[in-house]
Amino acid sequence: MTGQLITGFGGTPGFIEGDLAGIASALERLRECGANCVELYASAMVVASGGRLIPERIRELVRISEGSGLTPTLHAPVTLNFMDQDNAAVHWRAAEVSLALAEELKAPIVVFHAGRCPPLLWTKEGDDLLAHEREAFERLGEKAAAAGTKAAIENISPNSMVLSGQLTSYSLDASKLAEQLAKIEHPAITGCLDISHARQGAEIMGSDFLAGVEAMGPVTGHIHISDCTGEPAPPFAGSNIDRIFYGVGDMHAPLGWGSIDFSAVATVLSPRPGTRGILELTDVVQHQMADSIARLKSFAEQVG
Numbered sequence: 403m404t405g406q407l408i409t410g411f412g413g414t415p416g417f418i419e420g421d422l423a424g425i426a427s428a429l430e431r432l433r434e435c436g437a438n439c440v441e442l443y444a445s446a447m448v449v450a451s452g453g454r455l456i457p458e459r460i461r462e463l464v465r466i467s468e469g470s471g472l473t474p475t476l477h478a479p480v481t482l483n484f485m486d487q488d489n490a491a492v493h494w495r496a497a498e499v500s501l502a503l504a505e506e507l508k509a510p511i512v513v514f515h516a517g518r519c520p521p522l523l524w525t526k527e528g529d530d531l532l533a534h535e536r537e538a539f540e541r542l543g544e545k546a547a548a549a550g551t552k553a554a555i556e557n558i559s560p561n562s563m564v565l566s567g568q569l570t571s572y573s574l575d576a577s578k579l580a581e582q583l584a585k586i587e588h589p590a591i592t593g594c595l596d597i598s599h600a601r602q603g604a605e606i607m608g609s610d611f612l613a614g615v616e617a618m619g620p621v622t623g624h625i626h627i628s629d630c631t632g633e634p635a636p637p638f639a640g641s642n643i644d645r646i647f648y649g650v651g652d653m654h655a656p657l658g659w660g661s662i663d664f665s666a667v668a669t670v671l672s673p674r675p676g677t678r679g680i681l682e683l684t685d686v687v688q689h690q691m692a693d694s695i696a697r698l699k700s701f702a703e704q705v706g
Contacts (some may be wrong), residue, residue, distance in 0.1 A: 406639070408625065408702035410678025411695055412472065416688045417508045420448030422462050426678040427699060435692035438700070439679040444500045445543040453495040460506050461562035467507050474604065475511040475624070475678060476504050481645040484538040485517030485531045497542055505549035511624050511678070512540075512546065513594045516573035516582070516623035518563075519609035524570050532572065536586050543588035554594035554624040557614075559652045560606045565634055578613030583621040592623030592674070598630045598682075601662055602652065612670050627698060628682045629660030635695035642684040654682050657697040664697075668704035 403689050413435070415428030425447065432440050444450070448485045449459040467474050478500040497514070504512045516534045524531065539553065546553045557573040564570060573579040576595065595618045604611035610630075635651025638644070645651045646659070651659060679702060681694050 406702055407673050407675050408677045408679050410439040410473065410676075410680075411683035411698050411702070412437040412441060412475075412678065413442050413683060413691050413695065416442070416683075417685045419446055420698045422447070422459065422466060422590070425463070426466045429466065429472055431688075432472055432691065435693075437472060437694045439475060439678050439680070440470070441475045441477055441682075442487065442507075442509075443477045443479075444512075445501055449503065450479075450499045453499050455502055455506065459493045460503075464506055467614045472567055476500060476507070476509045477513045478515075479496065480515055482514060483517055484514075485519045487534065494538075498545065501542075501545050501551060501553075504546075504551040509551055511552055511554050511592075511594075513556050513624065513626075514542075514573055515556050515558050516579055518558060518569045518571035518573075521567060521570045524572075528572070530627050532582060532665045536582065539586050539591050540588050541585070543590040547588075547590040552590045552592050552623065553569070555571070555579065556594035556596050556626065557599050557603065557618075559596070559599040559602050560634055560650065562635070562637070562640070564606075568666045573639045575609040576600040576603065576608050576611075577609065577617035580614075580617040580621050590611065593618055593621040594626060595619075595622045595671075596623040596626040596652070596682075596704040597662065597664075598626070598628045598652065600628055601632045602634070606634055612666060615667055615688070616670040617692060619670070619672040620674075622671075623677055625673060625677055625679045626682050627657070627679050627701075629655040629657050629662050631661045636655055646684070652701055654684035655686075657681075657694045657701075659687075659690075664701050665704060672706045
């Protein structure tokens with residue numbers, strides 16, 4: 403592993419929804435699959451309410467995490483959106499409690515999705531929205547540094563809201579997220595490259611997938627990885643099972659089940675040293691985690 407840029411290998415624990423005993427079992431399974439880290443979805447563990455941590459549940463989660471031998475990373479709620487200025491106070495409260503949870507768990511990374519907004523608003527106020535997001539993340543960077551963690555901004559996928567024309571995001575083109583990150587000068591802010599999202603975004607934006615991956619490299623300190631075809635999901639393919647069966651949308655499929663050329667990705671990707679790769683496999687294919695972690699480790703050997 404000497405000289406590798408990607409040194410963390412892990413995944414998500416699957417469907418847990420507040421079941422702390424289930425989290426313990428899931429972490430043990432990940433460790434047995436060869437993982438050395440895990441990504442926990444902040445709100446799914448039900449350890450906070452009303453913007454405050456719940457002490458007894460936090461104590462139990464910390465005990466489970468420390469006993470697992472895995473480094474925990476966190477994913478803030480996907481709904482958190484610093485471009486939604488109408489609900490800024492609510493989003494900020496969610497961001498703060500996510501950082502507080504990271505501090506309790508000693509998690510080195512908390513992932514936040516890049517901003518999105520209605521297309522008409524983007525056309526009228528895009529530059530102002532980008533500036534507002536930068537200001538929010540620079541402010542968050544101060545809080546993250548104080549909590550001993552980093553905030554990572556992730557490129558989003560073309561979800562149903564995007565495909566229906568209700569929302570858009572600059573980060574659908576990964577190279578645009580790289581540009582935004584380059585303008586945020588704070589050591590506690592980094593990028594989270596979601597390789598599958600970048601493939602899907604390139605498909606609908608008509609951008610260059612590999613160019614986007616390459617642009618993200620220098621600003622990337624965290625990676626989400628799964629497989630997909632890049633083909634957008636039609637409205638009827640809404641479930642995880644259907645998306646995999648049809649081969650559409652954000653499949654969250656095991657590596658090798660879609661059509662991403664990970665060898666080509668590895669030739670252009672050079673993330674920051676010490677980056678962790680997190681497999682985001684949907685619940686119905688968690689049984690493929692060991693195989694995908696083995697493939698992730700092979701991918702990491704090629705990267706950089």
